[in-house]
Amino acid sequence: MARLVMKFGGTSVANIERIRNVAAHVRREVEAGYQVAVVVSAMSGKTNELVGWVNECSKFYDAREYDAVVASGEQVTSGLLALTLQEMGLNARSWQGWQIPICTSDAHGSARIESIDPARLDAGFARGEIAVVAGFQGVHEPTGRLTTLGRGGSDTSAVAVAAAIGAERCDIYTDVDGVYTTDPRIVPKARKLDKVSFEEMLEMASLGSKVLQVRSVEIAMVHKVRTFVRSSFDDPANPRPGTLICEEEEIVEQQVVTGIAFSKDEAQITLRRIADKPGVAANIFVPLAEANINVDMIIQVVSGKAENRDATTDLTFTVQAADYERAMDHLRKHKSDIAFEALEGATDVVKISAIGVGMRSHAGVAARAFKALADKGINIRAITTSEIKFSVLIDKDYTELAVRTLHSLFGLDAAA
């Protein structure tokens, strides 16, 4: 029998009525002949409540205890959904991460799944049981302690379970009905994509499109798990298919650009007139890395060689907005080592990215975008490009204008 993984997030299991709706979706697939594993998150709000208590108890908490507390949210939902399925006359049982087991690293709070033994789930399927798996959690077997995978980790659980049990596909049910060409709240003409490649989805997820967690897309890509993003708010009797995330080859009509993503979670830092010599970049970025601050875009502009005796340069880079203050403090503290003349920062910036595997075979895609933005009077502060995407850093005020401009430019607008 073909197997299917269905994943439901916090808003989809927010209360008993919503859990019944989830059960109706599951019943449909069981009646269609699938062996089903359902992966569930905590009821919405519960994880925040638990995290709030942890923070109240302890400022610099032991992540092992954080995990013991927070993993309880998914435990509750798994039991409640199993009960609800049973009440519908279906054969179901709950599985905690440690019962399967879902083995993870010991990076408590953001553990990585290392292996999932399918034997017990297989035996359950053989008994005709629906497996209701607590998402987000696992166990570090050498210590026997509970672990969690970090926010959005239930997506990762779902895709990893799908890979482990050889599921035909993994359906991620969310509160949106699929992956869009861009955020429909900003661009009303945004279109739902029928298909998107793993590589593109990976870029979108890492650029702040909140539909799927990056790690889950990575696992889906490596294990070639056909993954659908679809809505749990659809009528269980007549749901829409959502967006399929799949291999590039499966997508026949490939656009040059598939989607426009943006991230307001950026901050820009500029160091003025640092020495333009080897080792300077290391002086700056090694301490930031040690402080666990991720640097994204980096631009180095040689300037003023003619006027100054010693060559100096300006260096601009971006960090996550949450790390901005810490990064600035860090740089001020290391001012003498780095030897910059001035330190400037800006948090009113946004990173806008265009993503598409079609860029590989089309030259000049980014250049067309730069021109279109310039025509609207939008100043580009920084640029990065990769094989299948390019990003520009601009003033936050121009977010909507820039996104709409690129969305139209690359032919993504829905027909009126």
Next chain:
Amino acid sequence: MARLVMKFGGTSVANIERIRNVAAHVRREVEAGYQVAVVVSAMSGKTNELVGWVNECSKFYDAREYDAVVASGEQVTSGLLALTLQEMGLNARSWQGWQIPICTSDAHGSARIESIDPARLDAGFARGEIAVVAGFQGVHEPTGRLTTLGRGGSDTSAVAVAAAIGAERCDIYTDVDGVYTTDPRIVPKARKLDKVSFEEMLEMASLGSKVLQVRSVEIAMVHKVRTFVRSSFDDPANPRPGTLICEEEEIVEQQVVTGIAFSKDEAQITLRRIADKPGVAANIFVPLAEANINVDMIIQVVSGKAENRDATTDLTFTVQAADYERAMDHLRKHKSDIAFEALEGATDVVKISAIGVGMRSHAGVAARAFKALADKGINIRAITTSEIKFSVLIDKDYTELAVRTLHSLFGLDAAA
């Protein structure tokens, strides 16, 4: 180093402030040199919330899923207390039932502890860790499924852990400051007992004194675990000792009667004019037992032999109030098998019991009580006696009068 188990119930861990208070109690004992295992219940209200959800999902629920859901409450508290202890600079970690493991039967919802392997807790003590154990829960090892011990089960967890790790004593912290000669709300002159024997406590617990769960007293008695009942609301810096539950030999000044208990949770059923011949009692009580209805007091009065051709008798017995309607229905259904003429019932009754190991060596204790109650005009509907207690069933209206009468009669009133 001497070991100590400390148990805190739901009201003692109701919120983070109360958990900090618990941690202060634990710190005191650690500083006194003990290796401490703390057993915690769910935050008050949480278990009811979880049980409410289970009932909402499923009317006739799978007790295995009930356990998976409900066990999460203690998981949360164990992690939060470990964090709070760490925040105080103490070395602590949480233990779920399955991590130790606390092995139980598979009677989900009311599982019995079968064994506790102390090896991992021992290793934790050797590392200088306080063990924070999730109460109420265990694991059925053959299936690997979570189990719970039933309401009040955390007391049982505590005493069983104390026995397993060879603790010097087990301190049960509650919202009362000890065991009283009777309910102080009914008898203002009730006195706190300094010591009470296991046997007496067992009778008190089974008679509805809610201080400790019966099963926990049984385990304490079998394993000779010196158990204190004391208040978590005392100043952690200067707590009172509470009541010690210990072996009879340790109690020097033994009273004839140690305490007066009462249970309003009773109902009386009388069958009029049933045949007075062998097999009739079995006809009545076997079906009730099969319906899981416990019968407590039984009185059979031979009547009317002179007037009737066939000998008949009246039979009176008591059941728990919760089982009353079910028992009456059952008897009506089996009317032809049992062949009674009339069925009568009363729920406005109360069972009042006097308990004391001293009764073993003092004759006429019950007789004195019957006379004292008769002198107050209280009619006794039924009587049962055992080696260390006697009970009378009377009209509920006389509860306070009867309890006060017996409390005075046996010299239990506190000095004014």
